[in-house]
Amino acid sequence: xMVVPAVAxxxxxxxxxxxxxxxxxxxxxxGLPISVAxxxxxxxALLAVMAAISGSGRP
Amino acid sequence: xxxxxxxxxxxxQRAGDAEGKRLGFRLTLPAQxxxxxxxxxxxxxxxxxxxxxxxxxxxxxxxNAWTQWNGFANYPDLVSDARFWSALKxxxxxxxxxxxxxxxxxxxxxxxxxxxxxxxRLFYSILRCR
Numbered sequence: 001x002m003v004v005p006a007v008a009x010x011x012x013x014x015x016x017x018x019x020x021x022x023x024x025x026x027x028x029x030x031g032l033p034i035s036v037a038x039x040x041x042x043x044x045a046l047l048a049v050m051a052a053i054s055g056s057g058r059p
Numbered sequence: 060x061x062x063x064x065x066x067x068x069x070x071x072q073r074a075g076d077a078e079g080k081r082l083g084f085r086l087t088l089p090a091q092x093x094x095x096x097x098x099x100x101x102x103x104x105x106x107x108x109x110x111x112x113x114x115x116x117x118x119x120x121x122x123n124a125w126t127q128w129n130g131f132a133n134y135p136d137l138v139s140d141a142r143f144w145s146a147l148k149x150x151x152x153x154x155x156x157x158x159x160x161x162x163x164x165x166x167x168x169x170x171x172x173x174x175x176x177x178x179x180r181l182f183y184s185i186l187r188c189r
Contacts, residue, residue, distance in 0.1 A: 050153055054160040 008056030013039070016048045109133055 015021050016038035026034045038048045104121065110131065113124035137143050172183060 046149065046152070050156050050160075053153065053157045054164065057157070057161040057164075 005056070008052065012048070012052035012055065016052075 017023075018035045018037050022038065023034050023036055026036070036044065038044050108121060108124055110128065110133070111124040112127040112129050112133075113119065113121060115121075117127070119126065168186065172179065
């Protein structure tokens, strides 16, 4: 989706919260309580940012 | 007779082309000035500031940055800075992962939308939100 970068950033910021939809979907799929700190861990933050860039870019 | 008319026609056409080019230049002038201020001016300003020790906190206006001139001393500093190389490495990683990913996502979506399926127009509107 092509959206305004600031809006895309805020959208993905909320998606990757520890109580956000990403962890929620993972918890539902695995059946385990998952609360990954996506934006606090340096490695995971890089992955989250790359996902946000890929998701909000050209497609 | 035929030749002279052909010549006058071609000169008239050339004059029209020149007129069209002038009109085109005048019509795009505002946009060109805008690009000058958005892209060209900041680039030159940054190149100028990169040759000085100026800081926005120094209280000196940027056009007076030459008072803190230090030549090319900033560039060896940059090359010997480990943080610069680690930032460059991360940028390269992000680029190498994200560009193919965006391309693949776009290609998959394009192939999906090449065929007809129920609700195609709705999904097209949702995904192509601009």
